[in-house]
Amino acid sequence: MNGIDNLFEKYxxxxxxxxxxxxxxxxxxxxxxxxxxxxxxxxxxxxNSEKQVKAPEILLPEKKxxxxxxxxxIIIFATGVAAIALLAITPFSIIPKQVQSTEYVVIVNGxxxxxxQKARQYxxxxxxxxxxxxxxxxxxFHDATNIKEELNARKILRETxxxxxxxxxxx
Amino acid sequence: MDVRQFQYQILCHSDKSYRMALSILKEESSAxxxxxxxxxxxxxxxxxxxxxxxxxxxxxxxxxxxxxxxIRKSIHTLEIPADTEYNAPTPYQQVEQTDMINHxxxxxxxLPEMQRTILRMKDVEEMELEEIAQIMSMTENAVTVxxxxxxxxxxxxxxxxxxxxxxxxxxxx
Numbered sequence: 001m002n003g004i005d006n007l008f009e010k011y012x013x014x015x016x017x018x019x020x021x022x023x024x025x026x027x028x029x030x031x032x033x034x035x036x037x038x039x040x041x042x043x044x045x046x047x048n049s050e051k052q053v054k055a056p057e058i059l060l061p062e063k064k065x066x067x068x069x070x071x072x073x074i075i076i077f078a079t080g081v082a083a084i085a086l087l088a089i090t091p092f093s094i095i096p097k098q099v100q101s102t103e104y105v106v107i108v109n110g111x112x113x114x115x116x117q118k119a120r121q122y123x124x125x126x127x128x129x130x131x132x133x134x135x136x137x138x139x140x141f142h143d144a145t146n147i148k149e150e151l152n153a154r155k156i157l158r159e160t161x162x163x164x165x166x167x168x169x170x171x
Numbered sequence: 172m173d174v175r176q177f178q179y180q181i182l183c184h185s186d187k188s189y190r191m192a193l194s195i196l197k198e199e200s201s202a203x204x205x206x207x208x209x210x211x212x213x214x215x216x217x218x219x220x221x222x223x224x225x226x227x228x229x230x231x232x233x234x235x236x237x238x239x240x241x242i243r244k245s246i247h248t249l250e251i252p253a254d255t256e257y258n259a260p261t262p263y264q265q266v267e268q269t270d271m272i273n274h275x276x277x278x279x280x281x282l283p284e285m286q287r288t289i290l291r292m293k294d295v296e297e298m299e300l301e302e303i304a305q306i307m308s309m310t311e312n313a314v315t316v317x318x319x320x321x322x323x324x325x326x327x328x329x330x331x332x333x334x335x336x337x338x339x340x341x342x343x344x
Binding site for chain 2: 011012013014015018021022039040042043045046047049050051053054055056058059060061
């Protein structure tokens, strides 16, 4: 068992190889452990038992941000479309029957607007706001496209080659 | 990096990362939080992970840094200073702590963080010195020195503990 003692010596000096450490671990798994080595058995048992510890289940965030951004864009777009549709149909649907034939009336937030020009201005401003909301919601896409174009490796390489050529020509 | 790649390259190191967190933080709930936090952060930065060559070393290094950061931020730190000596349990404690495995585990936990992390990476995870050195940002020689110190301290603790047990036995015989 001199060999095992040597292995212990190397082990405690931090000089044992992974293979030699496996021999020691297997030694303690067997039934022929010498009484003087028994004292170290719990140590190797602990290493083995700690290796059995498993990680708990990990909950990765689902594509929350992308989904919420997409949902937000859909809601904004749908709201815009709904607002436009509402403004378009309101003059025809909500006008009281008695005034339908003679007067131009648009009801906004329960308030009647008889002035056609004012109603159009209001509708146009609503169109403008809806357009702005839609444009703003697509801005990140445009930014991403611009960045992608700026980081075009071929373009950068072509420009670099051109610069080198220019330098060579000047020399 | 898509879900499948993340699974095979990052999540497959969860067990080792969790055990490292347990070793450093010494608390199951904190270790679980650390693992969840780390994997969430890595998932959110998954596009940047493709350039990494040694994923295991990267994940374990990140876990160690995160745990040390958690300890630093914690008001009631459980960290034991490097010069702290292990106090063997009293006979009364020994009666309570009859499980020898728990006893040895607590001895390992009493080692300074660096030594116990290196010890567990070598003896529990069976990692090579080269990789441990990479994770710990130190030379292989420094890893060997720390490993040797940790193992020798454990040996001394075990032998002292046996001696105390014998003394108690002799006294009450």
